[in-house]
Amino acid sequence: MKRYMFLHHTADAKFQAFGATLEEAFANGVLATAFLMWDWKNVEKKIEYPVEIEARDLKQLLVNFLEEVIYLLETKMFLLGSAEKIRIEKKKGRFFLKALFRGDEYSDKYKIYGNVKAITYNEMEITNKDFFMIQVVVDV
Amino acid sequence: MELKKINDYTWEIPKQEGMRVSTVIYISSKLLESVKRDLTLRQAKNVACLKGIQKRAYIMPDAHQGYGFPIGGVAAFDLDEGIISPGGVGYDINCGVRLLRTDYTEKDIYSRRKQLLAEIFKEVPAGVGKGGTIRLSRNVLEEVCLKGAAWAVENGYGTKEDLLRTEENGRMKAADPSYLSQRAMERGTPQLGTLGAGNHFLEIQKVSKIFDRDIAKVFGIDSEDQILIMIHCGSRGLGHQVASDYIRLMENKFGTRGLPDRELINAPIRSPLGQQYYKSMSSAVNFAFANRQMIAHYVRNVFAKIMGSSKGMEQVYDVCHNVAKFERHRINEEIKEVCIHRKGATRSFGPGREEIPDVYRSVGQPVIIPGSMGTASYILVGTSEAEKLSFGSTAHGAGRLMSRHEALRRFRGEKIKQDLERKGIELKSTSWKGVAEEASGAYKDVDEVVKVSDAVGIGKLVARVIPIGVMKG
Numbered sequence: 001m002k003r004y005m006f007l008h009h010t011a012d013a014k015f016q017a018f019g020a021t022l023e024e025a026f027a028n029g030v031l032a033t034a035f036l037m038w039d040w041k042n043v044e045k046k047i048e049y050p051v052e053i054e055a056r057d058l059k060q061l062l063v064n065f066l067e068e069v070i071y072l073l074e075t076k077m078f079l080l081g082s083a084e085k086i087r088i089e090k091k092k093g094r095f096f097l098k099a100l101f102r103g104d105e106y107s108d109k110y111k112i113y114g115n116v117k118a119i120t121y122n123e124m125e126i127t128n129k130d131f132f133m134i135q136v137v138v139d140v
Numbered sequence: 141m142e143l144k145k146i147n148d149y150t151w152e153i154p155k156q157e158g159m160r161v162s163t164v165i166y167i168s169s170k171l172l173e174s175v176k177r178d179l180t181l182r183q184a185k186n187v188a189c190l191k192g193i194q195k196r197a198y199i200m201p202d203a204h205q206g207y208g209f210p211i212g213g214v215a216a217f218d219l220d221e222g223i224i225s226p227g228g229v230g231y232d233i234n235c236g237v238r239l240l241r242t243d244y245t246e247k248d249i250y251s252r253r254k255q256l257l258a259e260i261f262k263e264v265p266a267g268v269g270k271g272g273t274i275r276l277s278r279n280v281l282e283e284v285c286l287k288g289a290a291w292a293v294e295n296g297y298g299t300k301e302d303l304l305r306t307e308e309n310g311r312m313k314a315a316d317p318s319y320l321s322q323r324a325m326e327r328g329t330p331q332l333g334t335l336g337a338g339n340h341f342l343e344i345q346k347v348s349k350i351f352d353r354d355i356a357k358v359f360g361i362d363s364e365d366q367i368l369i370m371i372h373c374g375s376r377g378l379g380h381q382v383a384s385d386y387i388r389l390m391e392n393k394f395g396t397r398g399l400p401d402r403e404l405i406n407a408p409i410r411s412p413l414g415q416q417y418y419k420s421m422s423s424a425v426n427f428a429f430a431n432r433q434m435i436a437h438y439v440r441n442v443f444a445k446i447m448g449s450s451k452g453m454e455q456v457y458d459v460c461h462n463v464a465k466f467e468r469h470r471i472n473e474e475i476k477e478v479c480i481h482r483k484g485a486t487r488s489f490g491p492g493r494e495e496i497p498d499v500y501r502s503v504g505q506p507v508i509i510p511g512s513m514g515t516a517s518y519i520l521v522g523t524s525e526a527e528k529l530s531f532g533s534t535a536h537g538a539g540r541l542m543s544r545h546e547a548l549r550r551f552r553g554e555k556i557k558q559d560l561e562r563k564g565i566e567l568k569s570t571s572w573k574g575v576a577e578e579a580s581g582a583y584k585d586v587d588e589v590v591k592v593s594d595a596v597g598i599g600k601l602v603a604r605v606i607p608i609g610v611m612k613g
Contacts, residue, residue, distance in 0.1 A: 071323060121401070121403050
């Protein structure tokens, strides 16, 4: 299965990410978001950031989760190389996500070629037919 | 969806299915074709369903699909019954344009144009993740958010005259940075005085045509071949985070049930959360004004260094493209204060409005409409007609036509640079991919956009300018 694919959107970037589990689809969504800015495949895994997120529903959880990539880039110059150990739980009507981001601090050996301003709800879909699929439009 | 043609440049979505008012679209048949292909019209209809909306929802000629509101959407809300919506402003709060005039002509700078552009590229930080030359403490950043461009002037960036020639005098007084999240502050800290990336740019331009000599003269534009500087950028990560934060806070407070689109989440204007968003948004607006103020200063320094002088490099004006604010407008025979949302639209006030600086009050406000990379940009003048037809608003740019994905498939950054050079336009960018994504072929024809604005009367043509040097983030 492909990790993710990019689709047409007039002004912004739109992608679908896939997974056998919801967690895997979320992880691939993070990689797709990163790929709009740098090639995550080339990033050395030297630094770790534990991520913990809470949200009112699954879509908000996804927005908050993907936003971590932008936040860590802009404030810590952190380039994500992988998202591991993802766990999503629903407790008392609220959604919780834990993950470990691994990657490296930006330096001249890396190339940042794109910008993501924000994650949006526009045309967002989270589906489960044979496999999990998330669709996201990001503001670039 | 029913769409009614009123005249050559005016279309209407009559009141239907949940709409509280009708939606009016100022557009040509040619531009309407591309608008019909995406979600613009559906989004335009959704806006008209929002609580407390006044008179009509308006869509500008350069409209395209956004999130929640379409880009190019203008709506006014009653202060008691109405709402304020982060999706009605957009993520890049106070994305806007600043225009500087100069006493130079193309002939004066032609031999040194490459040097000028290279030096600007060195002095103005740009690109993703590229920090500014100054590091701010939280206290100073709060001061920037409170005072806007005035903070920059107090700290040696530019002059008091610049402030007079900036929308809101470069400062929205409602700003209260204590409502900004820690994350918004963290994202803002390294980014003040930076151009950013995406569609943001800085251009050395020359006047190619003057349509109205008298008004152009008032704006400081005297002749063809005169050199101007255009700066297009916004509130960077700080503003993006404010939008994301308040969408989340409003969802948590009010839930998402019944919304046709989650990005239309909103709060009553007078509610605590509505007020907090307005105060936070105003802080981001001020950050963006300070940002453009600093960049203008860097550019003046470069001219002083390379050309020997920055004398005469006065500010023509600085306009917001993404903002919500309180303004007085005539609604059904009554003049009342409303909350205007302009998302991808420029204020276009005509003569006499007190919001316009003294120097322009007799002619109307300068409206600056940037084109796409390497194409023409325009200077228009606001009109009294616009106040009747669009709450004093007009277009804000060319508007995208093609997805970035498609642009990357069709265009190559290196090739675009060569093509521009052949046309006498120098280009410097932090990213070839960014250049390809912003290729002029991926945008609508800005000439057509301003033609519609002029024909409808919501912004009249004053001058056309073309770039000779382009710096892209």
